Amino acid sequence: MPSTRPSIGYHILALVTIAVWGTTFVSTKVLLSHGLTPPEIMFYRFIIAYALTWIFTRKVWADTWKDELLLALAGFTGGTLYFLAENTALDYSITSNVALVVCVTPVLTALLTSLCYKERITARLVVGSVVALSGVGFVVLNGTVLKIHPLGDALALVAAMAWAVYSVVIRRFDGCYTTWFVTRKVFFYGIVTMIPFIAAGMGGGLHLDKLTIPVVLGNVLFLSVVASMLCFYSWNLVLEKIGTIRASNYMYTQPLVSLACSVAVLGEPITPIALGGTVLILSGIYLAEHGWKKRT
Numbered sequence: 001m002p003s004t005r006p007s008i009g010y011h012i013l014a015l016v017t018i019a020v021w022g023t024t025f026v027s028t029k030v031l032l033s034h035g036l037t038p039p040e041i042m043f044y045r046f047i048i049a050y051a052l053t054w055i056f057t058r059k060v061w062a063d064t065w066k067d068e069l070l071l072a073l074a075g076f077t078g079g080t081l082y083f084l085a086e087n088t089a090l091d092y093s094i095t096s097n098v099a100l101v102v103c104v105t106p107v108l109t110a111l112l113t114s115l116c117y118k119e120r121i122t123a124r125l126v127v128g129s130v131v132a133l134s135g136v137g138f139v140v141l142n143g144t145v146l147k148i149h150p151l152g153d154a155l156a157l158v159a160a161m162a163w164a165v166y167s168v169v170i171r172r173f174d175g176c177y178t179t180w181f182v183t184r185k186v187f188f189y190g191i192v193t194m195i196p197f198i199a200a201g202m203g204g205g206l207h208l209d210k211l212t213i214p215v216v217l218g219n220v221l222f223l224s225v226v227a228s229m230l231c232f233y234s235w236n237l238v239l240e241k242i243g244t245i246r247a248s249n250y251m252y253t254q255p256l257v258s259l260a261c262s263v264a265v266l267g268e269p270i271t272p273i274a275l276g277g278t279v280l281i282l283s284g285i286y287l288a289e290h291g292w293k294k295r296t
Contacts, residue, residue, distance in 0.1 A: 010241040014250040017234045022257025024227050025095055027219040028087055034216050038087030039197045040206055041223070042190070046079060048224035049232070050187035056180040067176070070169055071185040072193075078166030078232075079190020084197065085159035093152020099255055100140045101156035103133060106288075108164035109248040116168055119245070125288050132252040132284025138277025139255040167244050174240045183233045249288045252281050 031041050062068040089098045107129050114121050173182050198206065210216050238247045259274055 007241070010238050011250075013234050014238045014242065014247050015253060017231045017238065018250050018254050019257045020227055020231050022254040023261060024223060025090070025099065025258065026261070027223050027227070028090060029095070030219050031216060031223075032087070032090065034210055034213065036207060036210060036216070038084055038091070039194055041087055041220075042079065042083040043194050043198060043206070044211075044220050045083070045224045045228045046187045046190045046194070048221070049229035050184060050191060052225065052229050053180060053184035053187060053233075057178055057184060059177075059181050062177065062185070067173070070172055071182065072189040074166050074169045074182075075186045075189025075191075076193045077162040077169065078186055080193040080197070081162040082159050082166065083190075084194070085155045085162060089152045089155035089159065091152070093149035093156065094147070096140045097147070097149055097153050098156045099258065100136060101153055102160050102163075103136045103140075103252060103254065104157070105160040105163050106245075106248040106251050107133065108161055109167050110245050112164050112168045113171075113244050117171070125245075128284045128287030128289070129249075130284070131287060132249070132281050135277040135280025135282075135284055136252055136255050138280060139259055139274050140277075164248075167239060167248055170236055170239050171244050179233055179237045179240065183229075183236050186232060186236075187228070246289060249285050252285055256281060 028041060032038075062071055086098065086102065089101075110121055110125065110129065113119055170182065170186075211220065235247070256278060259270070259278070263270055
């Protein structure tokens with residue numbers, strides 16, 4: 001079970017992980033623009049990450065079939081369903097919409113955690129989540145009018161729900177297996193459950209020839225080694241050390257990473273609306289963190 005006083009280092013690790021994931025929208029867009037498909041991108045990410053994780057653990061199977069099935073569920077929800085839904089959503093909606101909808105993940109995670117593990121959702125947690133999500137809206141929309149893209153936005157919501165389920169399932173393995181073993185099994189079952197989509201010709205199959213393009217190969221390696229292998233490991237570790245709800249609240253900071261990138265890379269100015277949204281996000285996370293209590 002997570003410690004009631006986890007090291008500040010794990011909170012920093014959560015922020016760093018989210019910061020890296022916040023840049024993956026850009027890499028995914030680059031790969032999509034070069035003709036790679038959502039299933040293909042996810043397949044490359046997981047097959048490379050899976051191969052590398054064998055360096056850290058050689059255990060093959062879980063101790064029980066129930067645990068093995070739960071790991072398969074984690075691989076499907078946190079791998080195939082999440083990435084397929086999110087990457088496809090980027091094809092049918094705009095990035096800001098997808099980023100905004102995916103940021104309801106902490107709310108969904110809190111609800112599922114409460115249902116599955118009988119943990120209280122306090123008033124301060126609810127208020128903090130609403131404040132943070134409002135800040136996300138300010139940062140992502142930045143004064144523009146929200147335009148609904150039904151299919152893409154619905155797929156983004158599916159991705160949010162899938163990640164919430166993944167987070168709740170992963171908690172089941174706290175203290176039972178090493179984090180590397182759990183991470184490797186997630187990649188394995190993500191690959192296995194993605195194969196039928198590729199075999200059925202969804203998205204046109206694999207385009208191995210495009211991996212000879214430097215920008216494509218570079219982004220694939222970044223998504224595979226850094227955003228997948230290292231970040232899945234660090235996120236699973238954070239879930240174990242500080243708890244599912246606390247960790248998930250840091251996902252509200254993901255739009256801040258995109259904002260920082262637009263300022264640093266594109267030279268875009270920080271508007272008062274975006275600045276106000278930043279304050280709301282940080283305030284909401286503070287309230288949510290201090291509003292989390294376990295039922296005794």
